[in-house]
Amino acid sequence: MDQWAPEGPQHQQGGNTAARVATASARVPVARVPVVRSWHLPMALAAGVLGVALQLQQPALWPWPSYAGLMVGALLAAGGLVWWAGVRGPRRWHCSGVAILAAVLMYGLCGMRAAVFLEQSLAPALEGRDLRVTGVVAAMPQPRETGLRLRLEVEAAQLDGATVRVPPLIDLTWYAGGLGGEAGADSPPPAVRAGERWRLTVRLKAPHGGRNPHGFDYELWLWEQGVQATGNVRTSARLDALHGPPERLGATWRHPVEQLRQRVRDAIVRTLVDPAQDAARQRAAGVVAALVTGDQRAIERADWDVFRATGVAHLMSISGLHITLFAWLAAALLDRAWRRSQRLCLAVPAPTAALVGGVLLAAAYALFSGWGVPAQRTVCMLATVALLRLSGRRWPWPQVWLLACAVVLAVDPWALLQPGFWLSFVAVAVLFATDLGAARAYPVGVTGRFYALLREQWVVTLALTPLTLLLFGQVALVGLLANLVAIPWTTLVVTPLVLLGVLWAPLWQAAAWCVQALSVLLQWLAAWPWAQVALPMAPLWAGAAAVAGGVLLALRLPWGVRALGLALLLPALWWQPARPQPGQFELLAADVGQGQAVLVRTARHALLYDAGPRYHQDSDAGERVLVPLLRALGERLDLLVLSHRDTDHTGGAAAVLVQQPQARVLGSIEADHALQALRPAEPCLAGQHWNWDGVLFEVLHPPRDAGDGPGARAPKSNATSCVLRIAAAGTGDNTGGAVALLVGDIERAQEQALVDNGAALAADLLLVPHHGSKSSSSAPFLDAVQPRTALVQAGYRNRFGHPAPDVAARYQQRGVLLVQSPPCGAARWVSDTPLAVHCEREATRRYWHHRVPEASLLQQP
Numbered sequence: 001m002d003q004w005a006p007e008g009p010q011h012q013q014g015g016n017t018a019a020r021v022a023t024a025s026a027r028v029p030v031a032r033v034p035v036v037r038s039w040h041l042p043m044a045l046a047a048g049v050l051g052v053a054l055q056l057q058q059p060a061l062w063p064w065p066s067y068a069g070l071m072v073g074a075l076l077a078a079g080g081l082v083w084w085a086g087v088r089g090p091r092r093w094h095c096s097g098v099a100i101l102a103a104v105l106m107y108g109l110c111g112m113r114a115a116v117f118l119e120q121s122l123a124p125a126l127e128g129r130d131l132r133v134t135g136v137v138a139a140m141p142q143p144r145e146t147g148l149r150l151r152l153e154v155e156a157a158q159l160d161g162a163t164v165r166v167p168p169l170i171d172l173t174w175y176a177g178g179l180g181g182e183a184g185a186d187s188p189p190p191a192v193r194a195g196e197r198w199r200l201t202v203r204l205k206a207p208h209g210g211r212n213p214h215g216f217d218y219e220l221w222l223w224e225q226g227v228q229a230t231g232n233v234r235t236s237a238r239l240d241a242l243h244g245p246p247e248r249l250g251a252t253w254r255h256p257v258e259q260l261r262q263r264v265r266d267a268i269v270r271t272l273v274d275p276a277q278d279a280a281r282q283r284a285a286g287v288v289a290a291l292v293t294g295d296q297r298a299i300e301r302a303d304w305d306v307f308r309a310t311g312v313a314h315l316m317s318i319s320g321l322h323i324t325l326f327a328w329l330a331a332a333l334l335d336r337a338w339r340r341s342q343r344l345c346l347a348v349p350a351p352t353a354a355l356v357g358g359v360l361l362a363a364a365y366a367l368f369s370g371w372g373v374p375a376q377r378t379v380c381m382l383a384t385v386a387l388l389r390l391s392g393r394r395w396p397w398p399q400v401w402l403l404a405c406a407v408v409l410a411v412d413p414w415a416l417l418q419p420g421f422w423l424s425f426v427a428v429a430v431l432f433a434t435d436l437g438a439a440r441a442y443p444v445g446v447t448g449r450f451y452a453l454l455r456e457q458w459v460v461t462l463a464l465t466p467l468t469l470l471l472f473g474q475v476a477l478v479g480l481l482a483n484l485v486a487i488p489w490t491t492l493v494v495t496p497l498v499l500l501g502v503l504w505a506p507l508w509q510a511a512a513w514c515v516q517a518l519s520v521l522l523q524w525l526a527a528w529p530w531a532q533v534a535l536p537m538a539p540l541w542a543g544a545a546a547v548a549g550g551v552l553l554a555l556r557l558p559w560g561v562r563a564l565g566l567a568l569l570l571p572a573l574w575w576q577p578a579r580p581q582p583g584q585f586e587l588l589a590a591d592v593g594q595g596q597a598v599l600v601r602t603a604r605h606a607l608l609y610d611a612g613p614r615y616h617q618d619s620d621a622g623e624r625v626l627v628p629l630l631r632a633l634g635e636r637l638d639l640l641v642l643s644h645r646d647t648d649h650t651g652g653a654a655a656v657l658v659q660q661p662q663a664r665v666l667g668s669i670e671a672d673h674a675l676q677a678l679r680p681a682e683p684c685l686a687g688q689h690w691n692w693d694g695v696l697f698e699v700l701h702p703p704r705d706a707g708d709g710p711g712a713r714a715p716k717s718n719a720t721s722c723v724l725r726i727a728a729a730g731t732g733d734n735t736g737g738a739v740a741l742l743v744g745d746i747e748r749a750q751e752q753a754l755v756d757n758g759a760a761l762a763a764d765l766l767l768v769p770h771h772g773s774k775s776s777s778s779a780p781f782l783d784a785v786q787p788r789t790a791l792v793q794a795g796y797r798n799r800f801g802h803p804a805p806d807v808a809a810r811y812q813q814r815g816v817l818l819v820q821s822p823p824c825g826a827a828r829w830v831s832d833t834p835l836a837v838h839c840e841r842e843a844t845r846r847y848w849h850h851r852v853p854e855a856s857l858l859q860q861p
Helices: 015-027 040-055 064-088 095-118 218-225 237-243 256-272 279-293 301-309 320-338 342-347 350-368 373-390 397-411 413-417 419-434 446-472 479-500 506-526 540-554 564-573 621-633 653-659 674-678 748-756 779-785 805-813 854-858
Strands: 130-137 142-144 147-159 169-175 196-205 230-233 247-251 474-476 532-534 586-589 598-601 606-609 614-616 639-642 664-667 681-683 689-692 695-701 723-727 739-742 765-767 789-792 817-820 827-830
Touching: 040 095, 040 397, 040 413, 064 095, 095 397, 095 413, 130 237, 147 196, 169 196, 196 237, 218 413, 256 279, 256 350, 256 506, 279 301, 279 479, 279 506, 301 506, 320 350, 320 373, 320 479, 342 350, 350 373, 373 397, 373 419, 397 413, 397 419, 413 419, 419 446, 419 540, 446 474, 446 479, 446 540, 446 564, 474 479, 479 506, 540 564, 614 621, 621 653, 639 653, 653 674, 695 748, 748 779, 779 805, 789 827, 805 817
Parallel strands: 169 230, 606 639, 639 664, 664 681, 739 765, 765 789, 789 817
Antiparallel strands: 130 147, 130 196, 142 147, 147 169, 196 230, 196 247, 474 532, 586 598, 586 827, 598 606, 689 695, 695 723, 723 739
C-alpha cells in the first residue's frame, strides 16, 4: 500500500496512471534520495509516542542540555542518512532505524520542555514568606464557600523590598475573614475580574498534593496547567499596615477571552439563579454555566455523583464530543452559506471553506470554554484530519489515528497520563475499526440512523468498559441506556440552546428546563440496584489484557474469535488484592493533608481509624481520598473508628459511610453529632476488645468513668480520643507479634494517665499523638511506648507547624524512625516486617512530583 495517494481522476485510473508514471520515470533522472517504505511513517509515529511514554517514567530530570543533545543527535543522524543516500545512491532505510530516531527525538523534546519549565519553579527559601506580588488575573476567579480562588500571572514580586523571582503563574486562595490567625475583617473578598492588575501580599508554597495508591495526581494536574506555586492572599489590619493593603491597579486588555467568559458566567447566574427558585433549578444553572464556559465547579457535588453513577459525566463538561459536534454544525452552516455566493465559491471551494471554518470555529469554542486538556486534544485531532484532507492525502485510518496521537503528544506530552486521552483515542480507534461496511447494513433514513447510533454506543460501551475499570475501578451498568438518551439530548438540544443563549439570554431558561428533565431521568437510573459496579483495581498487565479483550469483542469478527476476548477479561474481573496472612495485619496511613485516616486490614476484615479532614464546602478527604482508595482495594469496612469529634478526623466520615453502608461506627462523638443521624455510633470506652483473624484489637482510652460525677465538666475533645492497640499473633518461639498504637489527639495529661495506669503501651509503630503538637509526645509516654517507627499525619507547611521541632527531636533522640506524610505520601506498614515502611511518594516518584526540602519539615508555615 502506498504511504499516501492523491484524490482525483488520476488516482481512480489505477493501472494506466502507474504505466504513465513508469514511462515518464524512464526519461527523468532518478534523484538520489532514500526509498521510504509505506510503513516507515507509521513506525516513526508509534516510536515517537513510545519515546514520550518512556520519558514520562523518569523519576528525576537530567539537565536540559542533555535532552537538547539527544534532539540534535537525532536530527543530525537523520540528516546524515539523507546525505549518505544522496551520495551512495538510493538506499532503503531500515524500519528500526527510523523508529529509533523518532523515539529519541520525542524523548529529547519532552525532556527539554520539562527541564526548562522546572527551572522556573519556586525557590524553597521563598516558601512561607510574605511576598508583595503584582500581577494580572489570568482566569476568571472561582467563588468558594470560604472565599475566592484565582490564578495570577505574575509581573513582579518583592521580599522585604528586594526583587525576587517567583513562577510566572500561581494559584491563590483569598479567604474571607483573615488568614492564619490574623484578625481580619469578616467581609468577603472584593470583586475580582479576569484581566485586572492587582498588588497583593501573598504566602506561597510549591504545589503539593496527596500521594495515595490509585489516587488523583494533583501535582501533575497543576504541571499541565503551567502552575508552579500555590498560596494564600494575606490581609489583616497588621499585615496591611506592614506591607500595604490589597490594591486594584486597574483593568487591562490582557486575557480578553477570560474576561468574556466571566461576563457570560455572571450573566447566566443573573438570569437563572434566583433565591426564590427551588434547588433543582439552581443546580441546573450550574450545568448550563459549565456547558457554556467550561466552569465545571459550577456543578454541585450531588449532581456529579449522579452523572458519574450513570456514566454521562463526560457530557456535562466541555468534552471532545461537544467540540466535534460544534465543528460539524459550524462546517455544515458555513458550507450552506458559502454556496450562496458565486464569487466566494470561485475564490475558495465551499467544501474547503467549510472544513477550515469548522476547525477554526471549533478552536474558538474550545478557547472560550477554558482551553481545557480535552478541548485542546480534540482541536489537535480535528486540525490534523483537516490538513490531511486539504493536502489531498488519503491515509489508512490507523496512520491517521497515529498521526493525531503524535500531534497531541507533541503539543502536550503529559496528556498521555490523562484518562481522557486513552478513553477518547481508544473509542475513536474502535469506531474506525468496526465501521467498515457497517453503514451499508442499516436501512436509509431516521431508522437507519437510530440503529447506527445504537450500534456505535454499544460498541464504544463494550470496548471502553474494561478501560474504565482499569482507570477508575468502577463502571456504570446503566451507562448504555443513559447515554442513548443523554448524548442526543445534550448535544442536539441542550448544548445548542446554551450556546445560542449567549446571543439571546432567554434561551438559557429553556436550556435549564431541558437539564432538569434529563436530571429526573438520570436520578431515576442512578437509584437502580447495581446501577454502578466497583471492582478492585487490577494490575497493569491484567487491565491491559481486559482492554484488549473488550476491543476484540467489539470488532466485526466471527463470534468464535470474539469469544477469546472473554478469557482476556477474566483476570481483571476476578482480581483480588493480596491480603495479610492470618494473625498479621497491614496498616495504611493515607495522605489526607492536615488530618488523620488509617486503614487497618487483616486476612478477612478491615477497619478505618478516622476519616480525614473536610477541605471546603464541596470536598473532603472521604470523597477525594478514602472512597476511591477503598473502592480501588475492593475493601468492605467492618468498622469505622472515629477517635474524637474534631473535623480533621471526622470530615470525610459521611462520604465513607454512604459508600460503606455495612460498616459499624465506634467513636468518641457526642450524641447530637450530625454523623449520629447517618449511622448511630457506639461509644469508644477502655476495655473493649475483639479478635479478627488472630489479630487482637483493644481500646485503652477513654476510661469508662470519664466526665462522671456531679458538677464534672465535659472533657475537651482531644482528651476523649479513642486509643486503639492492635497486636499481631505471636510466633512459634513464644515471641509476641508486632504491635501498632493509634492514639488520636491525646495530650500530656492523657498520656500520663495511660502510663500511670500501667496500660500495655509498648508498640513497634506509633501514630504520633496530635500530629506532633507541642502538647503531646511527652518523654514518659515515649519511654513507655518505645516505638521503632512513628507516623506523623500532617499537611505540608500546615499552619500549626506540626510536627513541632522539639517533638521531632524527642523521637530522634530515642532513635525512632519518624515518617511524615509530606515527603512520604501514604505510608504502608505490615506487622510481619515491622522495620520497613513503604512510602507511596518515593515508590511512584516522577519528576513533576514535589521533592520536600528536609529543612522545611521542621519550619513554621
